[in-house]
Amino acid sequence: MAEVNYQSLAECLHQAEVEKREVIRITQDHPHLSVEDGYRIQEELVSLKCGLGHRIVGPKMGLTSQAKMRQMNVAEPIYGYIFDYMQVPNHASISMADLIHPKAEAEIAFVMGKDLKGPGITKEQVLEAAEYVLPAVEIIDSRYKNFKFTLPDVIADNASSSRVIFGDRLTRPGDLELDLVGVTLRINGELKDQAAGAAVLGHPAESIAMLANMLARKGQTVKAGDVILSGGVSEAYRLAIGDVVTAVLDGLGTVQFTVN
Numbered sequence: 057m058a059e060v061n062y063q064s065l066a067e068c069l070h071q072a073e074v075e076k077r078e079v080i081r082i083t084q085d086h087p088h089l090s091v092e093d094g095y096r097i098q099e100e101l102v103s104l105k106c107g108l109g110h111r112i113v114g115p116k117m118g119l120t121s122q123a124k125m126r127q128m129n130v131a132e133p134i135y136g137y138i139f140d141y142m143q144v145p146n147h148a149s150i151s152m153a154d155l156i157h158p159k160a161e162a163e164i165a166f167v168m169g170k171d172l173k174g175p176g177i178t179k180e181q182v183l184e185a186a187e188y189v190l191p192a193v194e195i196i197d198s199r200y201k202n203f204k205f206t207l208p209d210v211i212a213d214n215a216s217s218s219r220v221i222f223g224d225r226l227t228r229p230g231d232l233e234l235d236l237v238g239v240t241l242r243i244n245g246e247l248k249d250q251a252a253g254a255a256v257l258g259h260p261a262e263s264i265a266m267l268a269n270m271l272a273r274k275g276q277t278v279k280a281g282d283v284i285l286s287g288g289v290s291e292a293y294r295l296a297i298g299d300v301v302t303a304v305l306d307g308l309g310t311v312q313f314t315v316n
């Protein structure tokens with residue numbers, strides 16, 4: 057069996073993103089790739105991007121819904137990183153030519169005012185440390201053929217991170233019950249999904265607490281200034297040229313963009 061070369065696998069995933077082409081999942085050649093291996097590849101990918109001058113906006117949590125965890129047969133969500141080049145202004149457009157097979161999901165983002173150092177971080181500590189929350193739509197665009205992967209594969213691929221559109225309005229986290237925030241996701245006016253913030257691990261702040269505790273295992277922290285995606289409130293929906301995507305998060309605001 058081929059030896060796992062973390063750096064060259066990260067380079068391969070990065071090139072696939074740059075060249076907007078699908079690759080075969082890593083576990084095809086490396087069936088014993090572990091979750092830990094996946095994060096080792098992700099770390100190489102993140103440092104490669106940083107070396108190219110890209111800046112981390114913040115971590116993101118993925119696979120936070122019961123449905124996605126069941127589908128992947130996992131007990132724990134995963135994390136990845138959002139970079140500056142992934143940000144698209146609200147009400148702007150994304151270009152299909154820049155992406156492979158994108159899907160959109162509505163999320164709640166947290167702007168951290170204080171560091172959070174796990175283990176043992178709680179939802180209450182997250183709500184105290186967060187300065188603001190804001191609405192977001194994440195575009196996930198797995199680099200793997202047909203969006204088919206195992207858990208270590210998707211971790212290596214930076215949790216499918218591709219683009220993010222943040223809403224315009226910042227809200228204090230204590231100003232509303234984040235688990236009760238109603239969310240609708242429409243594409244071309246058609247209601248695709250309706251959900252509440254509780255779809256994210258019971259409460260979106262639980263997801264940030266889990267992130268802080270997962271990072272703590274590696275001696276890392278959630279940092280003041282991080283803007284963190286807490287996970288999909290809605291399901292993720294495939295996008296096509298001409299689509300107009302509108303996510304309304306009750307009390308937080310609206311995110312809208314078009315696909316060219």
Ligand code: 0L1
Pocket residue numbers: 117118119120194196197198210215216287288292
């Ligand atoms: O943000 C996410 O929940 C994506 C996690 C990766 C799984 C996928 O690409 O569907």
Ligand code: MG
Pocket residue numbers: 116117118161163194196285287288
């Ligand atoms: Mg997501």
